[in-house]
Amino acid sequence: MKKKLKRTVALLTVLAMSVLLLAGCGGSSGGEEAPSGNTNGITVFNSKMEIQDQLLQMAEKYEAETGVHVEVYYSSDTVSAHMATRYASNNPYTLSMVDAKDIYSLAEEHAIPLDDEEWVKDTGYAISIGGHVYGFPVCVEARGIIYNADAIKKVTGKDFDPEQYKTLTAWKGLIEELKKGGMESPTGVMKEDWSLGAHYLAQVYEEQDDPDAFLMDLSAGKVKLMENEKFNSLMDTFDVLMENNYAKASAISAEREISEKKLAEGEIAFMFGGNWDWSQINQFDYTENMGMMPVPQDLDDGMNEMLVGGGSKYFFIDNSSNTSEEQRQQAKDFLNWLIYNENGQSFLVNDCALVPAFSNIELPISDPLGASVSKYTNAGKLIPNYNYMPDDHYAILGAMFQKYLAGISDREGFAKDVETYWHTKTLTSHSE
Amino acid sequence: MERNTMAYKSKQFLMFAGPALILFCMVIIIPFIYGLFLTFTSWDGVSAEKPFVGFANYVSAFKDAYFWSAIGRTIIYSAFAVVFVNVVAFLLAYMVTSGVKGQNFFRAGFFIPNLIGGIVLGYVWKFVFNRAFVAIGEAISGGTVPSLLSTTGGAMFCLILVSVWQYAGYMMLIYVAGFMSVSDSLKEAAMIDGCTPSQAMRNVTIPLMRTSFTTCIFLSITRCFVVYDVNLSLTKGEPFFSSVMAAMHVYNKAFTYKDYGTGQAEALILFIVCAIIGITQVYVSKKGEVEA
Known part of the structure; x- marks a missing residue:
């Protein structure tokens, strides 16, 4: 009897431990890293290492200003490889910043068209495929x-x-x-x-x-x-x-x-x-x-x-069922905030020292290289990428x-x- | 309770091996089969569709000259690294079991490189090769000295050197265990029978610690064949792809060049090459082992 009890206890322990082990595995991949799925706010993937700190600070201010929670992620992987991992695990970001070539390879399948957005008329650098606008240009680089x-x-x-x-x-x-x-x-x-x-x-x-x-x-x-x-x-x-x-x-x-x-x-x-x-x-x-x-x-x-x-780094909005309509709208609002809100403009130009790709932004560029680029851009003296x-x-x-x-x-x-x-x-x- | 029924045996088996088996299936077997499936598709890594292309990926893998030269380079690298790792490890193990003063300190010291991650180690050595050695060279010769890492042969030499430095300490531990497992009475008996110390080493100690050799050579071969971290941080394959090892090429092919199917097919070929070499080595050396 006693022996049997001992055995049962041992068996239960082993079971409990293996369950814990499995739960541990599941947890690390599905728990803390899972950005989407929760409808509370949006997730943003940043692939521009040098503006990561600024983005994190901006996210806090943005939440205070609009009440929308923005979660910023960064990866040092190759952008396309990172996107591949996220899509393979069915865990895409609401808003992803990628390179132009990634828009061409990803957008038709994974992005929503942004044709009706107000900003389309204010930029010459958005990416369109098959007559639809998919890529929001983050900045101009030359x-x-x-x-x-x-x-x-x-x-x-x-x-x-x-x-x-x-x-x-x-x-x-x-x-x-x-x-x-x-x-x-x-x-x-x-x-x-x-x-x-x-x-x-x-x-x-x-x-x-x-x-x-x-x-x-x-x-x-x-x-x-x-x-x-x-x-x-x-x-x-x-x-x-x-x-x-x-x-x-x-x-x-x-x-x-x-x-x-x-x-x-x-x-x-x-x-x-x-x-x-x-x-x-x-x-x-x-x-x-x-x-x-x-x-x-x-x-x-x-x-x-x-x-x-030309344009460098593009945002696209995920079209999968992992992202809710509400999140998509919040992502669109965020993009509009970046270029039409004073704070958004100042974030791009002053905090991140980027050359904006939008003609409505008139803030002076703070860094000298960016100022040169902006001079050539405004004069139309840019050979396209x-x-x-x-x-x-x-x-x-x-x-x-x-x-x-x-x-x-x-x-x-x-x-x-x-x-x-x-x-x-x-x-x-x-x-x- | 009946102990020789099938039900009892399988229950026992599942209780002890079950958890490990499930994990093994989930992280090794299933991904492996899925990977095998991917070699027959022209998937780009992101698309939802995985078009079936038959053996096209294997054909392009066989035609990929960069891949085969990477495999060739890996074989050369492994050959040198395995020999030097084991020779150095054996000598170190001999030294730290021969009763020198402070041998425990030396054991710990030689083992430490193995505790540093490959990436960090690569960057540390990169600094040493690019700055320290260059500065020393320039001070001695008085002229400008190019870094070893910027020459095609030099990069390979650096990789081998760093690998030996990294693995020798680890293999040393296994050899130390081997040395200690040979009982002193056997060595003494040999000496009494008239062996010189080197004869006793060659004819008694080494044959008795053959398992250590099997283990060490197996470990060093398999590690060298799939080296990636040191390769990435130390040379990144530069200059001009002259130090791209097979694993790095496979990664680049699949993720950087976005040729997922071909990359996966090449990974499978690399696995087969690795498996064949590993199994042959274990088979051959097992055959020669002696029971004490």
């Missing part, structure tokens, strides 16, 4: 050459006017002058594959008359890059950047932080980058007068007067570009690498 005008003035003694250095010839002259004046290596080159592959190389496509047609031809083997004007002109400029790189001896182990620091403190004067670099530069003891200018090229079609860029790049483009061609940067391959070899890559792709036209 790339070009970042300069440190104070560093230049210190050597040349003259105020730096980027307008005068549109051509490679003029710019090269300035670099020589800087070198003579004691700045040994006036440029920095970021070795990151996204900077080389997704940004610098992409400009070769984006400067073509019709990027889509150009890439189709490239993939069909009809383009010889070595004979292409834009490729050669951009590579000529890159050669100058590379030649005067402060980290020339070990170009592919140059660390981004160090390059940004040198630029911020005026040890170097130029670096290819974008206004997102401000979030790094402002960590250092930066000098006052910095800005962005187009990549200097010996061209006469006006491309050397333009930055490359090409948003349909294959997903492995930046990694594979970025690596090939690094080979060029390291001096392992030459221009001809690099051109061949690019051509070979595109030959393996079958493309469909994206003309809208």
